[in-house]
Amino acid sequence: MLYESLRKELRSRKYRMTAQREIVLKVFAESGERHLGAEDVYRKLLEKRYRISKATVYRTVELLSKLGFLRRLEFGEGVYRYELATPDAETVHQHVICRNCGELLEIDEQLVKQLVKNVEKQTGYVVTDYDVKFFGLCPKCQSKNKSKADESE
Ligand SMILES: [Zn+2]
Ligand SMILES: [Zn+2]
Structure with missing residues (x-):
């Protein structure tokens, strides 16, 4: 198809x-x-x-x-x-990425839509397009970091 x-x-x-x-x-x-x-x-x-x-x-x-x-x-x-x-616009989604290992996840679009609504409320704009990215440390890398910190203690 x-x-x-x-x-x-x-x-x-x-x-x-x-x-x-x-x-x-x-x-x-x-x-x-x-x-x-x-x-x-x-x-x-x-x-x-x-x-x-x-x-x-x-x-x-x-x-x-x-x-x-x-x-x-x-x-x-x-x-x-x-x-x-x-x-189809329903499948548009944003991502969160791990700065350390590069793992990439898709975010529930409802969360982002809520954010957009708040932006509209605050600014009076009608948002027609957006591109949001979240960066951070994934759970796996967090626990790796933690165990490294524990070792060095
Ligand atoms: Zn990671
Ligand atoms: Zn994606």
Whole structure:
């Protein structure tokens, strides 16, 4: 289904659906992690013994993001991560990321919507768009830090 809509979209913009574009999208569709950098996509394709160059993967991911099939995420890590973008607004969500290990989680959008409502109330604006990011230390890294501190005592 995803593949069908992609092919239609590509064709309508005079891009061809190539095997590479399909396989890259498939990696996203099948990945449990959901948020992948181009490097991760490349690694996963190698694991599948799919023959593709790194440059092609990077180019393909970039194109798919430009076409709106992938959403590009920037967390100041020096690399971009991507996730499948669905046109349906209900699936828009924000993220929290661990500064230490890079783990990325999705936030319940209701929490963010509440925040937006408060912003509107405070400013009198009608918020039409937002991009919120939360940074911190995940539970795993917190307990690692704690045990390190305990050792050094
Ligand atoms: Zn962490
Ligand atoms: Zn996400």
